[in-house]
Amino acid sequence: MQAIMESLFDIIYLFSVIILGTIMISKSGNNKQYKLFGLMAVLLGAGDAFHLVPRMYALFTTGLESNAHILGIGKFITSITMTIFYVILYHIWRIRYSIVGRKELTFSIYALSIIRIGLCFFPQNEWLIFNPPVLWGIYRNIPFLIMGIIIIGIFYSEVKKHGDNNFKYMWLAIVLSFALYIPVVLWSNKIPWIGILMIPKTLAYVWVVIMGYREFKSVVCNH
Numbered sequence: 001m002q003a004i005m006e007s008l009f010d011i012i013y014l015f016s017v018i019i020l021g022t023i024m025i026s027k028s029g030n031n032k033q034y035k036l037f038g039l040m041a042v043l044l045g046a047g048d049a050f051h052l053v054p055r056m057y058a059l060f061t062t063g064l065e066s067n068a069h070i071l072g073i074g075k076f077i078t079s080i081t082m083t084i085f086y087v088i089l090y091h092i093w094r095i096r097y098s099i100v101g102r103k104e105l106t107f108s109i110y111a112l113s114i115i116r117i118g119l120c121f122f123p124q125n126e127w128l129i130f131n132p133p134v135l136w137g138i139y140r141n142i143p144f145l146i147m148g149i150i151i152i153g154i155f156y157s158e159v160k161k162h163g164d165n166n167f168k169y170m171w172l173a174i175v176l177s178f179a180l181y182i183p184v185v186l187w188s189n190k191i192p193w194i195g196i197l198m199i200p201k202t203l204a205y206v207w208v209v210i211m212g213y214r215e216f217k218s219v220v221c222n223h
Contacts, residue, residue, distance in 0.1 A: 040209075076127045181197070
C-alpha cells in the first residue's frame with residue numbers, strides 16, 4: 001500500500017512541476033523572471049526524480065535497504081540541484097524587486113552554495129550506505145539552512161515593502177520547507193516514520209512553483 005500511495009504522489013508531483021516549468025520556459029518570451037521560474041521548477045522536478053524514481057523502484061522490488069547505493073546517488077544529486085534551486089530563486093528576487101548592487105549579499109549566496117555543494121562531495125557523507133552518518137548530514141545542511149534563512153528574510157522584507165500580494169506567502173512556503181526538512185535530517189535514521197514529513201515539505205515547494213505559475217499565467221498568458 002505504501003508503495004502504491006507514495007509512488008502515485010511522487011509521479012503526480014514530478015510531472016506537475018516539470019510540466020508547469022516547461023510551460024513557463026517556453027511561453028515566457030523575453031520575460032527573464034518567469035523563464036527563471038520555469039527553469040527553477042524543471043530543476044526541482046528533474047533533481048528530485050534522481051531520488052524519487054529509484055525510491056519507487058526500490059519500494060516495488062527488493063526494498064530500500066538493498067537499493068541503498070542508487071538511492072544514495074539520487075540523494076547526492078538532489079542535494080546539489082536543491083542548492084542551485086535557491087540560487088535561481090535569489091536571482092528571481094533580484095529581478096522581481098529591481099535590486100541593484102548588494103554585492104555582499106550575492107557573494108554570500110554563492111559562497112554558501114559552493115560550500116554546501118563542496119561538502120556534499122566529501123566521502124565522509126557515505127552516500128552509498130543505507131544509514132549514512134547524521135553528523136555529515138548536519139554539516140552539509142548548515143550552509144543550506146543559512147541560505148534558506150537569507151532567502152526567507154529578503155523575500156519577507158521586499159514583499160512587505162512592495163505590497164506584493166502574489167508572492168505574499170513565498171517566505172512562509174520556504175519556512176515550511178525547512179521546518180519540515182530539518183527533523184528528517186536529524187532523526188529519520190532513528191525514527192523512520194518521521195520521513196513522512198517529506199510529503200508536506202514537497203507540497204511547500206509545489207506551493208512556491210504554483211505562486212510563480214499563477215502570476216505567469218495572469219501576466220503572460222492573458223496578454
